[in-house]
Amino acid sequence: MAKLNLKRAKPFVFLKEVKAELDKVIWPTRRQIIRLTGIVVGVSTLVAIFIAILDFIFTKLMEILIKS
Secondary structure, X not given: OXXXXXXXXXXXXXXXXXXXXXXXXXOOOHHHHHHHHHHHHHHHHHHHHHHHHHHHHHHHHHHHHHHO
C-alpha cells in the first residue's frame, strides 16, 4: 500500500481560508433570529405537550390492562 503524500496545511493559511469563507456567509438579521427562535420554541413546546398527552393515554391504558 503506497503512502499518501499529504501536505501539511499551515495553521495561518487555514485560518485565512476560514475567514474568507465566513465573509461569504449571509448572516440572518436580528429580527429573523428572534422570529425563528420563537418558532423553534413554539414547535418544541407543542411537541412536548403532544408527547405528554400520549404518555398520559398510554399510562392509563396500561393501568387498565394490568388491573384486568
